[in-house]
Amino acid sequence: MSRPDERRSRLTPYIFIGPAALLFAAFSLIPIIIAITLSFQDTQTLGEGQWVGLDNFAQMGSDRLFRTALVNTLVFTIGTVPTAMVAGLALAVALNRPLPGRGVLRAMFFVPMVAAGVVVGVIMSWIFNVDYGVANNALAVFGIDRIPWLTSPSMGMFTLIIVVVWTRIGFCMVIYLGALQSIPAELKEAAAIDGAGRWSRFRSITVPMLTPTTSILLILNVVFSIQAFDVIYVMTGGGPGFSTTVLIQYVFRSAFQDGEMGYAAALGLVLVGILLVFTLLRQQASKRAESFL
Amino acid sequence: MSTTLRPAASPATPSSARTRGGRARTSPRRWLLVVALSVLALLMIFPLYWMVVSALTPGGQSQSSEFYLWPAEPTFANFSEVFSTQPVWRWIANSTFIAVVATAISVCVSLGAGYALAKYRFMGKGLLYTAFLITIMIPIQVTLVPSFLVVARLGLVDSPWAVILPTAFDVVGIFIARQFMLSVPNALVEAARVDGAGEFRAFFSVVLPTCGPLIGVLVILAFMARWNDFLWPMVVLQGNESLTVPVALSTLTNNPAFASPWGAVMAVATVTVLPILVVFLAFQRQFVQGISSTGIK
Numbered sequence: 116m117s118r119p120d121e122r123r124s125r126l127t128p129y130i131f132i133g134p135a136a137l138l139f140a141a142f143s144l145i146p147i148i149i150a151i152t153l154s155f156q157d158t159q160t161l162g163e164g165q166w167v168g169l170d171n172f173a174q175m176g177s178d179r180l181f182r183t184a185l186v187n188t189l190v191f192t193i194g195t196v197p198t199a200m201v202a203g204l205a206l207a208v209a210l211n212r213p214l215p216g217r218g219v220l221r222a223m224f225f226v227p228m229v230a231a232g233v234v235v236g237v238i239m240s241w242i243f244n245v246d247y248g249v250a251n252n253a254l255a256v257f258g259i260d261r262i263p264w265l266t267s268p269s270m271g272m273f274t275l276i277i278v279v280v281w282t283r284i285g286f287c288m289v290i291y292l293g294a295l296q297s298i299p300a301e302l303k304e305a306a307a308i309d310g311a312g313r314w315s316r317f318r319s320i321t322v323p324m325l326t327p328t329t330s331i332l333l334i335l336n337v338v339f340s341i342q343a344f345d346v347i348y349v350m351t352g353g354g355p356g357f358s359t360t361v362l363i364q365y366v367f368r369s370a371f372q373d374g375e376m377g378y379a380a381a382l383g384l385v386l387v388g389i390l391l392v393f394t395l396l397r398q399q400a401s402k403r404a405e406s407f408l
Numbered sequence: 409m410s411t412t413l414r415p416a417a418s419p420a421t422p423s424s425a426r427t428r429g430g431r432a433r434t435s436p437r438r439w440l441l442v443v444a445l446s447v448l449a450l451l452m453i454f455p456l457y458w459m460v461v462s463a464l465t466p467g468g469q470s471q472s473s474e475f476y477l478w479p480a481e482p483t484f485a486n487f488s489e490v491f492s493t494q495p496v497w498r499w500i501a502n503s504t505f506i507a508v509v510a511t512a513i514s515v516c517v518s519l520g521a522g523y524a525l526a527k528y529r530f531m532g533k534g535l536l537y538t539a540f541l542i543t544i545m546i547p548i549q550v551t552l553v554p555s556f557l558v559v560a561r562l563g564l565v566d567s568p569w570a571v572i573l574p575t576a577f578d579v580v581g582i583f584i585a586r587q588f589m590l591s592v593p594n595a596l597v598e599a600a601r602v603d604g605a606g607e608f609r610a611f612f613s614v615v616l617p618t619c620g621p622l623i624g625v626l627v628i629l630a631f632m633a634r635w636n637d638f639l640w641p642m643v644v645l646q647g648n649e650s651l652t653v654p655v656a657l658s659t660l661t662n663n664p665a666f667a668s669p670w671g672a673v674m675a676v677a678t679v680t681v682l683p684i685l686v687v688f689l690a691f692q693r694q695f696v697q698g699i700s701s702t703g704i705k
Contacts, residue, residue, distance in 0.1 A: 125530075127528065127607040127608075128524040128528035128529075128530040128533075129524075129530065130520075131520040131521065131523050131524035131528070131611075132520060132521045132524035132525065132536070133520075134516075134517045134520060134521075135517045135518070135520065135521035135540075135577060135582060136521075136536060138517065138573065138574075138576055138577035139539070139540065139543070139577050141558060141573075141574075142555060142558065142573065142574035142577060143543050143546075143551070143577060144539070145554070145558055146551035146554035146555040146557075146558060147543075147546065147550075147551055147554070148554075149551075149553075149554035149557065149558075150550055150551050150553075150554050153553070153554070206445075206448075209441060209445060210445070212438075214438065214441065214442050214445070215442060216442065216446070219449075220442075220445050220446065220449050222689075222692060223449035223450075223452055223453050224448075224449055224452050225696065226452070226453055226456065226685070226688065227452060227453075227455070227456070229632060229681070229684045229685060229688045229695075230456065230636075230681050230684070231635070231636030231637075231638065231654045231680060231681070231684075232636065232638060232654075233636075233638045233654040233655075233657050233658050233680075234459075234636075234654065234657065234677045234680050234681055235455075236658075237657060237658070237661055237673050237674075237677055238455045238456070238458065238459045238674070238677060239455065240661070241458075241459075241462060241670050241673070241674065242455060242458055244670075246473060247470065247471055247472065247473060247670070249458055249475070251473070252473055252474065252475040252476075253475050255473065255475065256475050261473075281452070281455070284452070285452075289696050338544070338545070341547075342547045344547075344549065344639060345638045345639065348639075348658075349658055349661070363547055363549050366547075366549045366550065367549050367552070370549075370552065370553050376553055379553070380550070380553070380554075383547070383549060383550030383551075384550065386547065386550065387545055387546050387547070387550060390545045391542075391545055394545065
């Protein structure tokens with residue numbers, strides 16, 4: 116930006132960004148600083164804390180529940196992210212062609228996204244209810260026994276993954292559709308003239324052209340999955356047992372059920388650390404990939 | 409469905425897919441694909457369909473293990489029961505007030521911040537922008553207790569402002585606004601300055617009028633986020649009368665007051681989804697643009 120009148124415009128940007136900066140300071144920065152200080156304290160009740168150095172972080176090493184939550188988070192993320200992305204890509208490719216009713220179909224795949232996490236949670240709890248849920252009622256028609264979708268430790272995580280994938284597919288589809296439409300048609304036509312089949316065109320043109328989009332979607336989906344809370348909170352509350360307790364659930368539990376603010380803050384910071392490291396690694400990787408191309 | 413967000417001045421080019429699709433013949437294989445996609449699509453909207461059906465199903469039939477797709481005798485009894493025993497209108501009013509006011513404030517805040525970040529050079533800009541972006545990574549659970557302490561210190565607990573003020577800072581909104589403003593031609597701002605307009609006149613009468621599509625997207629995204637918000641409102645709103653609809657909904661599932669708890673819950677769930685669904689159907693394009701612009705670099 117060239118400077119028309121140095122003196123006049125020096126203050127202006129601060130006026131434009133002032134409200135955002137003020138709100139950021141009050142409701143993000145200060146709470147984050149408090150969280151960091153809390154993570155070095157032992158606080159059984161609100162307010163009074165004792166400095167314990169790195170004890171909270173050391174405690175995680177011997178905390179079985181922390182390990183369970185970490186594994187659950189990994190399972191949940193690996194279960195949801197690739198599934199939603201592959202399904203979204205497949206739908207995007209299918210719906211990028213001229214098909215009758217394409218607009219309506221796109222809207223139908225997209226619509227689950229607009230429902231609140233809590234609403235999704237209660238609807239799905241009802242559908243997967245073991246005694247009266249429509250899922251089991253429908254299976255019973257085919258003579259299949261009632262499945263404890265949410266009430267057995269072995270099924271809970273699987274059901275949650277299905278539900279979250281359901282909310283996520285439309286998002287992946289829309290992002291991929293946008294990217295597909297920006298691939299020049301001439302590129303595919305040229306490849307078709309060269310005799311490339313549909314599948315090889317997809318593999319050697321579409322997929323590489325989509326790499327930046329895939330990279331962003333991967334980061335976003337991982338962040339969404341690691342931060343997923345509402346649906347899990349409403350549907351299983353982390354149970355049965357601790358079979359669906361993911362890290363974010365454990366942070367919440369430590370703070371509000373166990374009343375261990377310090378430990379909860381430390382857990383939260385570890386979670387943020389994981390997210391930051393993942394994002395940085397991914398960005399590094401995609402930069403390297405781009406320099407190869 | 410073009411998904412890039414551009415200033416009103418530069419018209420979007422028609423998508424190539426659409427022009428190619430003009431004359432395509434529909435082969436049998438293509439019809440097979442349409443049928444398969446339709447079945448999948450029906451499966452996708454089934455949960456929402458089932459929510460409405462369950463809300464209209466009398467208690468007796470819904471508490472059974474028999475399979476049905478439409479109630480034998482649809483009824484509004486679940487709605488009238490839950491509306492007469494719970495302050496549902498009050499919850500809707502709370503949600504509406506919070507969503508509308510928070511959206512209005514956050515859109516203004518984002519527009520200002522986005523403009524400053526896109527069109528000015530100033531000290532601390534890079535640091536501020538990086539700090540903003542990092543907050544996307546920080547889940548609300550991490551700062552829940554400290555944020556509550558801040559809100560309590562301000563004396564806002566149980567007030568709608570406890571929800572509105574912290575959410576008025578919307579990083580994603582600022583990010584989208586900045587990206588959009590970057591593509592507003594500098595010459596436009598420059599011309600206004602040459603004509604003697606002040607910095608604020610230049611913003612309000614020259615830049616803002618090109619921001620129609622941006623404002624549409626910001627409004628829709630913010631409204632949806634605020635209407636659907638759960639954890640933070642649950643922590644700061646405490647009396648049954650001051651709850652928002654999603655928070656109230658989560659308390660209903662264990663409420664023994666209803667003969668058919670699932671019918672009542674689905675009735676309130678329907679009420680929660682309906683406004684967003686209407687907005688989605690009316691502004692589908694902006695909706696999709698908004699969602700996709702969160703995924704664009």
